[in-house]
Amino acid sequence: MKNFLQNKWSVIVLAIFSSILLGSAFPVLKVSYTEFQIAADDIIAKITFAGLRFLLAGIIVLVFLLIISPKSIIVTRRQFTVLLLLGIIQTALQYFFFYNGLAKVTGMQGAILNSCGTFFTVILAHYFYANDKMNWKKVLGLIAGFTGVIAANWGQGLELNFTFTGEGxxxxxxxxxxxxxxxxxxxxxxxxxxxxxxxQFSLGAIILLLIGLPNLGENALTFTPFGWALFIYSALLSSIAFALWYSLLKYNAAGEIAMYRFIIPVSGSILSAIFIPEEKLTITTIAALALVAIGIIIVNSKVGQRDRT
Structure with a gap:
């Protein structure tokens, strides 16, 4: 397995595949909101929906881990505290913002805006890692990336469209x-x-469900056969994509793998244009995607950073 995950072509194929899976989350969730008849302003319904998805995704990953390495699933009290903290921030808090924000922007906007995470990581790394300081190449990449994010929100009338509960x-x-x-x-x-x-998927999901389920309105979520298919796919894409991503990171340099993250906003935007009828790729969107992709490639290039493995 180690040799397979370190093979050049295996790395390329798996990194691209996992990035496309993550990109597909944007149109899948937008279509899910319509299929489940979730109102754009129903925060509780979206919290519950996110909790159900990530609880299933977490169980899938833990069951897989139980099969391949049973002892690894057991954690100490200190480790459990760390995982609970990660569950609160990386699953509960992050996806509270993600699910509620995506309901108020297009799938293409969401894919591009979400790439801010890559650029914020570069900025934070400057303060936390002595061997990963800012340099002019990273600054150039950040400028390109954030310019792309701004361009993605530029309206047809040349005004900047921004709402705190959407783009924010x-x-x-x-x-x-x-x-x-x-x-x-x-x-x-x-x-x-x-x-x-x-x-962290499971613990964060439980927190979301503890908040959402007791306050869920009647008929706030309408399950249909197609809705079930979308729900299961969204859970699978998270568990498979993250499993592949972390496996690649374990056996390869982080900088080499992280560069493929530029595919996430690109695939998310293209798939949104394909599967969401009212969304079309425009010159502005293509330009924004190009700037974000260039920014991600620059800040993750070998020349632009030292590996943090």
Whole structure:
């Protein structure tokens, strides 16, 4: 398995595949909101929906870990505290912002805005890692990336469209993701990557459900056969994508793998244009995608950073 995960072509194929899976979450969730008849302003319904999804995703990862490495699923009291903290920030808080923000922006906007997490991680890394300081190449990448994010929100009338509970929440989702990434790197040492993913998914999901289920309105979620298919796919895409991603990170340099994250906003935007009837790729969107992709590639290039493995 190690040789397979370190093979050049295996790395490329798996990194691209996992990035496309993560990108597909944007149109899938937008279509799910319509299929489940979730109102755009129904925060509780979206919290509950997110909790159900990530509880299933967490169980899938933990069951897989139980099969391949049963001892790795057991954690100490201190490790459980770390995983609970990650569950609160990386699952509960991040996806509170993500699910509620995505309901008020297009799938393409969401895919581009969510890429802020990559750029926030670079900024935070400057303060937390002595060997990962800011340099002119990273600054150039950040400028390109954030310019792309601004361009993604530029309206047809050349005005900047921004709402705190829409675009703002998507940016906050990226920020909480960046904070959790740094925390996981610092606090989750010695825990199997699949255990980190499975436990923090499950614990964060339980928190969301404890808040959501008691307050869920009648008929707030309407399950249909197609809705069930979307729900199961969304849980699978999270468990499979994160399992592949962490496996690649375990056996390869982080900088080499992270560069493929530019595919997430690109695939998310293209898939949104394909599967969401009212969304179309425009010159502005393509330009925004190009700037974000260039920014992600620059800040994760070998020349632009030292590896934090």
């Amino acid at each position: 929440f998507m940016i906050l989702s990226g920020l909480t993701s960046a904070v959790a990434t740094i925390m996981a790197k610092e606090l989750a040492k010695g825990i199997h990557p699949f255990a980190v993913t499975g436990w």
